[in-house]
């Protein structure tokens with residue numbers, strides 16, 4: 001982290017640092033409640049839900065895996081960029097807990113960074129997974145400006161269709177299905193899983209007036225690519241569905257459905273024997289995966305007599321990390337005004353500068369990386 005590259009000589013120019021921007025989680029029991037209050041500030045998540053979610057953290061000693069996973073991704077990306085002759089510092093900064101975003105950016109600035117490119121740990125458009133991070137960036141940069149620090153921040157493109165993400169997820173899914181006994185493939189189903197969001201957040205996701213490129217539509221592209229990989233690998237068309245986990249919000253409030261547990265109930269009633277659970281909505285094995293899928297959905301499957309097979313998340317898979325490095329260099333070329341070839345699967349490459357109104361929230365707040 002100490003070596004300062006000469007930005008002018010680097011394929012990463014004009015950027016002199018990379019920020020991995022993530023959700024964040026607690027690492028000690030005493031931090032669980034403050035973390036939950038931070039996440040839900042003003043969002044009307046019932047106390048009942050908070051107690052349940054808090055317990056998931058306490059059951060693991062109060063330590064969420066998410067920060068360690070973010071640090072591992074940042075280190076892997078730094079190594080990959082270094083191996084490509086771009087020895088940039090890569091820092092982890094979080095929305096909801098230490099290491100806080102503003103502190104990560106301040107540290108990069110102390111190391112000499114003046115123009116930072118951000119990789120968010122979510123591949124999809126929505127208020128929660130894209131715009132809210134852009135608002136967090138606006139707040140952090142404004143705070144640093146108020147300290148007299150000069151720093152500009154950009155973001156790589158929305159990467160649901162990046163080969164290193166969607167293609168890797170598709171191959172990982174095909175690996176799991178191909179490992180099942182051939183005689184059970186006829187009674188096997190794939191469940192592509194993502195984080196549920198409120199229905200109005202889905203409606204507002206992606207560019208205004210574009211019904212083809214919202215949160216769900218982007219997931220359906222990735223799911224279809226994975227289905228095709230499964231068929232190519234096994235010769236079977238294994239039916240699949242896009243389902244959700246981690247719903248919160250008040251009872252009565254509409255969120256995306258079906259819940260993965262309800263979906264398993266339905267499949268059990270249809271004579272299915274095996275369900276391959278592919279967490280396409282997530283990039284690492286954080287709590288939504290290790291609790292909602294590996295603990296809760298696994299228990300549901302067990303009760304129903306279903307065999308559940310969980311596909312790994314992309315994590316620090318070399319193809320994912322290489323894809324993110326490609327994105328950083330692609331964004332750099334774009335920032336230099338060069339024409340770029342944006343590699344994409346399962347649909348067109350998505351945008352790096354969000355159009356006005358993209359992923360609308362409940363209120364208009366300043367956001368960076370938008371047009």
Ligand SMILES: CC1=C(CCC(=O)O)c2cc3nc(cc4[nH]c(cc5[nH]c(cc1n2)c(C)c5CCC(=O)O)c(CCC(=O)O)c4C)C(CCC(=O)O)=C3C
Pocket residue numbers: 023024025026036039040043045049050053064065066121122126128129195196197198246247248249281286287288
């Ligand atoms: C789309 C999406 C992603 C994926 C994209 C991305 O990664 O950004 C995501 C990731 C995550 N969500 C996480 C944790 C939580 N999310 C909550 C609440 C909420 N999530 C929402 C959406 C998303 N969340 C929403 C609309 C809410 C309602 C409140 C609000 O509008 O904000 C709550 C409050 C309690 C509850 O309601 O469950 C917690 C504790 C963790 C950390 C896990 C760990 O510690 O390992 C991660 C990676």
Ligand SMILES: [Fe+2]
Pocket residue numbers: 195246
């Ligand atoms: Fe969440």
